[in-house]
Amino acid sequence: MQDSYSELILPFSSSKELFEQYTNATGGIRTGKLMEHLDSMAGSIAYKHILGPVKTLGKLEDRGFYVVTASVDRLDMLAPLVPSRDLRLSGHVIYTGRSSMEIGLRMESIGGVKPDETVLIGRFSMVCRDNLTQKARQVNPLKISGPEERALFDLGETIKQRRQTQASISLGKVPPDSSEAAALHSFYLQHGEGHQDASPTLKDHVFMGDTIQERCMLMFPQERNVHGKIFGGYLMRLAYELGFTNANMFTRGPLRFLSSDGISFAHPVPIGSILRLRSQILHTSSSADYPIIVHVGVRANVVDVKTGEEQTTNEFRFTWSQEFGKHSQNLRTVVPKTYKEAMLWLEGKRALALGAEIRGSRMNE
Structure with missing residues (x-):
């Protein structure tokens, strides 16, 4: 495993020029920009695992294969x-x-008088393809050395199995179970359409369809990757920033990023294409740690200008929260109005439950 180890230092404390590039509107660090680095590093590590410590990648045509990001399991x-x-x-x-x-x-x-502190843990899934046939190409197997590496390898197997299980029980394939149906029905009785005037507190409910925010962009060659397509990390940044904007408008206050709960890369985005990003609030809840937690979905579609048809290339799920003492005075709840929105609401509920479980375990890693 250590043969593929790589690291990168971002010297924010000593480089004002670098810090200026990453500064957000509140004086902090732009998380979306860091996602670009994470995706790039994951790709570099994958190539290093296959090729060894080469200085340059060279032409992919000469290599006979290429590596792409299939999905981002989680970023916590x-x-x-x-x-x-x-x-x-x-x-x-x-x-x-x-x-x-x-x-x-x-x-x-890192650096300064304080000890090093882990601020984020993530998992990327990369796949190798043959340059000519575009089919799967075998990668080097891992040699496991010691119990720590065995634990990491088993974690990777668990992640893969969990991803397959989640796909098999997706609400796009199977109906919700009895407990989910009961939770949805209870939520509808309390917050559904026609009940807005039952209590003064229900005035702060927002229908899911009213939370949609969109952005259309032309894809330029400056954002291309080594395959001549739009860089996946750039798409992650665009989706993150649109999702954040949506969550910020919904909560009307400062947010803390909790996790990326899943990112899929179904198709590459060509240079010169028009990309439509569509963001929507899918679920809201609260916990003992946060007065409000907001789960946001972002879909990326490539638009065919001649026909108007769209093809989904990426799906993104992000979660933000507000902290006690910093939260808005009038917290709002998102409410589904159609059956399709109800299924998205339940998917968001699943994602938040899984996220809470995983964050609890990762705090001890």
Whole structure:
């Protein structure tokens, strides 16, 4: 595993020019920009696992294969980003299938008088394809050395199995179970259409269809990757920033990023294409730690200008929260209005439950 280990230092404490590039509107660090680095690092690690420590990748035509991001299993923010400290991004391959690789990534705040602190843990799934046939190509298997590497490899297997299980029980394939149906019915009786005037508190309910925010963009070659397509990390940043904007408008207050709950890359985005990003609030809840948690979905579609048809290339799911003492005075709840929205609401409910469980375990990693 350590043969693919790589790291990158972002010296925010000593480079004003670098910090200026990453500063957000409140003086912090732009998380979306960091996602670009994470995707790029995951790709570099995957190539390093296959090729060894080469200095340059060279032409992909000469290599005979290429590596693409299939999905991002999770990104969990465990602590706030501190602008005055440097960031260390590191990772390595933790699991291999026949043509797939699971990349474990870590982001740490380093430097200064405080000890190093892990602020983010993530998992990327990369796949290898033959350059000519476009079919799956076998990657180097991992040699496991010691109990720690065995635990990481088993984690990668668990992630793969969990992803397959979630796909098999997706609400796009099977109906909700009895407990989910009961929860949805109870929610409808309390918050559904026609009940807005039953209590003064229900005035702060928002129908899911009214939370849609969109952005259309032309894809330029400056954002291309080594395959001549739009860089996946750039798409992650665009989706993150639209999702954040939507959540910010919905909550009307400062937000804390909790997690990316799943990102899929179904098709590449060509240079010169028009990309439509569509964001929607899918679920809201609260917990003992946060007065409001907001789960947001972002879909990326490539638009055919001649026909008007659209093809979905990416699906993104993000979760933000507000903290006690910093939250808005009038918290709002998102309410589904159609059956399709109800299924999205239940998917969001599932994602938040899984996220809470995983964050609890990762705080101890």
